[in-house]
Amino acid sequence: MKDKLKKMAAPICIVFVVLGCIIWIIIQNSCSRQGNIAEVRVSDRTVLRLSLDKDITREIDGQNGIKLTVVVSSGSVYVEHSGCPDKICVNKGRISAVGDTIVCLPARTVVEVIES
Amino acid sequence: MVNKVSRSAAVFALMVLMMFSGCEEKKDMTEHKKDVFAMDTYMMLKVYGENGDKVLMRAEKEIKELEGLFSVTDEKSDISRINKDGTAQTAEDTSNLIRKSLEYSELTEGALDITVYPVLREWGFTTGQYHIPDDSTVKELLKKVSYKNITVNDGTVTLAKNAEIDLGSVAKGYTSDRLCELFRNEGITSALVNLGGNVQAVGKKPDGSMWRVGVEDPKDNSNIVCTLEIEDKAVITSGNYERFFTGDDGRNYWHIIDPKTGRPADNGLISVTITGDSGTQCDALSTALFVMGTEKAMKFLSEHTEIDAVLIDNDMKVYITEGIERVTEFSEDYEHTVIKRQETA
Numbered sequence: 001m002k003d004k005l006k007k008m009a010a011p012i013c014i015v016f017v018v019l020g021c022i023i024w025i026i027i028q029n030s031c032s033r034q035g036n037i038a039e040v041r042v043s044d045r046t047v048l049r050l051s052l053d054k055d056i057t058r059e060i061d062g063q064n065g066i067k068l069t070v071v072v073s074s075g076s077v078y079v080e081h082s083g084c085p086d087k088i089c090v091n092k093g094r095i096s097a098v099g100d101t102i103v104c105l106p107a108r109t110v111v112e113v114i115e116s
Numbered sequence: 117m118v119n120k121v122s123r124s125a126a127v128f129a130l131m132v133l134m135m136f137s138g139c140e141e142k143k144d145m146t147e148h149k150k151d152v153f154a155m156d157t158y159m160m161l162k163v164y165g166e167n168g169d170k171v172l173m174r175a176e177k178e179i180k181e182l183e184g185l186f187s188v189t190d191e192k193s194d195i196s197r198i199n200k201d202g203t204a205q206t207a208e209d210t211s212n213l214i215r216k217s218l219e220y221s222e223l224t225e226g227a228l229d230i231t232v233y234p235v236l237r238e239w240g241f242t243t244g245q246y247h248i249p250d251d252s253t254v255k256e257l258l259k260k261v262s263y264k265n266i267t268v269n270d271g272t273v274t275l276a277k278n279a280e281i282d283l284g285s286v287a288k289g290y291t292s293d294r295l296c297e298l299f300r301n302e303g304i305t306s307a308l309v310n311l312g313g314n315v316q317a318v319g320k321k322p323d324g325s326m327w328r329v330g331v332e333d334p335k336d337n338s339n340i341v342c343t344l345e346i347e348d349k350a351v352i353t354s355g356n357y358e359r360f361f362t363g364d365d366g367r368n369y370w371h372i373i374d375p376k377t378g379r380p381a382d383n384g385l386i387s388v389t390i391t392g393d394s395g396t397q398c399d400a401l402s403t404a405l406f407v408m409g410t411e412k413a414m415k416f417l418s419e420h421t422e423i424d425a426v427l428i429d430n431d432m433k434v435y436i437t438e439g440i441e442r443v444t445e446f447s448e449d450y451e452h453t454v455i456k457r458q459e460t461a
C-alpha cells in the first residue's frame with residue numbers, strides 16, 4: 001500500500017504542474033489582451049480610437065487648420081491625405097505594431113497603435 | 117492518500133490565487149503619456165505609476181524652459197543673445213551644456229563642433245531654404261568655425277572671430293537627461309522618453325522586462341536592423357536619412373556637416389547609433405562618429421568602452437560593439453561584424 005502511494009505521488013505532481021502551466025498561460029493572455037487599436041491624438045488630446053479589426057476611413061481636424069484622412073484597412077492604419085506641407089505623415093505608410101506612430105508635426109497630430 | 121491529495125489541492129489553489137494577484141499588481145503600474153511638440157520635433161513621454169500625470173506636467177514645463185534657452189530662432193534665448201552680442205550671461209543649463217559639448221569636441225578632435233551653425237544655415241538646414249553653396253562661400257564661413265572660439269567662464273559665454281553656435285546636435289540628448297533626472301527625483305521607477313527618435317529610459321518596463329529599441333534600416337525605415345534591450349540608458353541615432361534635400365545635381369545632401377569641409381559628412385557611415393548612460397553623451401558622440409566615418413569611429417569605439425554602438429556603412433554593413441552584442445536581437449537580413457574592445461588598463 002505504501003509503495004503504491006509513493007508510485008502515485010509523481011504522476012499527481014506532474015498533473016498539477018501541467019494544470020498550473022495551462023492556467024498560467026490563460027492568465028498571462030488575459031493580462032495582455034490582443035486586439036490592437038489606432039489612437040489618434042491632436043495636441044496631446046485623444047480625438048479618436050479605431051479598432052484595427054474593422055476597415056474605416058475618418059477625417060481628422062489637426063492643428064493649424066490642417067485636415068488629415070486616417071484609414072484603417074486589413075489590420076493596419078495609415079494617413080491617406082494631409083493638408084500639411086511636408087507630407088511626412090502620408091509617406092510614413094502603414095503601421096500595425098504596438099508602439100508604432102505616424103506623426104504630422106505641422107498638424108500636431110499623432111496616430112499610435114496601442115493595445116486595448 | 118486522500119489527505120495527501122487534498123493537501124496538494126490546497127497548495128495548488130494557493131498558487132493559482134497568487135498568480136491572479138500578480139496579474140492585478142501589474143495593472144497598478146498605470147501608464148501615463150504625453151505628446152509634446154517642441155524643439156522642432158515630436159516628443160513622446162511615458163511614465164508608469166502614481167503621480168504620473170503631475171510629473172508629466174512638470175516634464176513638459178522643463179522641455180519648454182530648455183527650448184526657451186537653446187532656440188536659435190527665439191531672439192530672447194541664451195543662444196540668440198550669445199550669437200548676437202558675442203558674449204552673454206546665461207542660465208546654468210546653457211553654460212553647462214556648452215561646456216559639455218566643448219569636452220566632446222576635445223574628445224573627438226573637433227568632429228563635434230557647435231560652431232558649425234553658420235555653414236548649416238548657409239545650406240538651408242535651419243531655414244528650409246535648401247541650396248548648395250559655392251566653395252568660396254563655404255571657405256569664407258569655415259574661418260568662423262572652431263570650437264576653440266568659445267570660452268565659458270562661470271555663466272558667461274564668449275565667442276571669438278564672429279563665431280556663432282547652435283546646440284542642435286546635443287540639445288535633445290541633454291533634455292532627455294534632464295527629464296530622466298526629474299522622473300527619478302519624483303520616485304518614478306519606470307519611464308521612457310522619445311524625443312524625435314532620441315530614446316532614453318528610466319529603469320525597466322513596468323512588467324520587469326527590458327525596454328526594446330529598434331535600430332532602423334537607414335535605406336528603408338520600415339525595416340529594423342536590430343533591436344537593443346536597455347535599462348536606464350539612452351539610445352540615440354544620427355543618420356543621413358533624417359533630414360536631407362536633393363540638390364539640382366540630383367545628389368542628396370544631409371544635415372550632418374563635417375566641420376572640416378563645411379559639406380555634409382560623407383566618410384562611409386550612413387547611420388550611427390550610440391547607447392550609454394547619458395543622453396548628452398550619446399547625442400554628441402552619434403554626431404561626432406558619423407562625421408569621423410567608418411575607420412576613425414571604429415578606432416574610437418575600441419578605445420571608449422563607456423558607450424556601445426551600432427554603425428551602418430554605405431554598403432549596409434553593420435558593425436556592433438562587443439558589449440551590447442549579447443542583448444541585441446538581429447534581423448536575419450543583415451550581416452554584422454563585432455567591434456572588439458581594447459583591454460582597459
Ligand SMILES: [Zn+2]
Pocket residue numbers: 082084085086087088089090103104105106107
Ligand atoms: Zn503631415
